[in-house]
């Protein structure tokens with residue numbers, strides 16, 4: 303217990319414990335945890351809300367479930383009366399955040415930055431009360447620094463400290479260039495915290511280096527140091543890589559109920575509990591219950607995943623849409639039925655064709671060898687019948703339904 307918390311009333315102490323428990327839940331790392339407790343204690347004593355910063359690189363305008371991991375944590379703070387500061391890195395966006403990239407990112411134009419930022423705000427309204435959110439653009443202060451001030455800022459950090467960043471180390475090791483301006487990215491992100499005087503900065507664990515810069519520079523400028531809270535990274539549909547727009551392994555929060563449901567059903571079983579933890583609002587007891595039932599075998603993983611998928615759809619659409627998406631999924635994939643609507647392919651070739659050629663011509667595969675592999679794996683059906691033979695000659699008929707895996711369908715139409 304900190305000294306400050308000793309000055310708290312019983313009521314405040316209970317509140318402090320409640321909030322600490324909430325914020326710690328699901329968070330991967332708090333640097334340092336005792337400072338978070340001290341800041342919360344002070345906030346209760348002085349009846350002053352804390353300021354929580356989230357920095358956003360405006361190069362990714364589509365909010366996906368990965369982003370919601372940090373957004374849900376922000377919402378907890380907002381629900382408890384704290385102030386959310388969203389910082390759009392419009393100035394830094396022009397440089398390009400090198401995090402996780404082995405080459406320099408392309409620089410964005412003013413228009414691109416503005417458009418992307420606007421899209422972010424619209425989508426964040428699904429989580430946060432935007433009327434209470436403070437919006438900041440770092441061009442407000444960064445574009446005003448003169449060269450002397452920039453040199454002053456650079457004098458407050460060593461090159462060795464900047465070189466600790468993994469992707470810089472990697473690029474040097476592989477002989478790839480790093481431009482000097484890229485070194486300024488973490489400096490600017492740190493300086494944002496000096497200006498915003500935020501108490502906490504939130505981010506995914508991939509932001510570890512950047513958010514620590516805020517602590518470093520606030521101290522150098524004689525300010526109270528921010529606490530850093532890092533959220534675990536949510537893997538995408540492939541189950542391996544971080545969910546990310548550029549990796550195309552994401553579930554966007556603006557996607558249709560059917561798309562969202564289908565994509566959620568395709569995540570690997572091993573990731574299910576992580577998704578329950580990070581992207582739903584299930585309480586720890588409910589998740590423990592699901593875990594125990596899965597372990598004992600009394601809950602089938604498919605049923606648990608259906609519950610997850612339905613929850614995700616109802617969070618971003620509504621219960622009715624979630625029910626409908628589920629019913630459709632059951633009809634199509636579990637009973638082996640085919641959907642009412644599917645893409646049509648107007649056939650203009652021979653009326654007898656080899657199955658692999660049919661799969662390539664309809665665009666279901668880009669090569670015959672890929673198509674052959676799928677047939678060998680039992681993933682191709684014609685009018686619901688499994689195809690075992692990759693040399694099968696198919697008679698083209700109007701209304702023929704070609705199916706690949708559980709979710710891809712094409713209907714052939716012949717004029």
Ligand SMILES: Nc1ncnc2c1ncn2[C@@H]1O[C@H](COP(=O)(O)OP(=O)(O)OP(=O)(O)O)[C@@H](O)[C@H]1O
Pocket residue numbers: 357358359360361362367368369371372504505506507508509533534535536537544545546547548
């Ligand atoms: N898959 C994820 N899991 C958890 N947090 C994430 C994930 N993707 C992004 N975040 C977090 O969301 C915040 C905003 O991220 P940012 O705008 O840099 O997106 P990004 O990582 O570039 O996304 P993308 O790779 O899809 O373009 C950061 O704190 C980042 O760590």
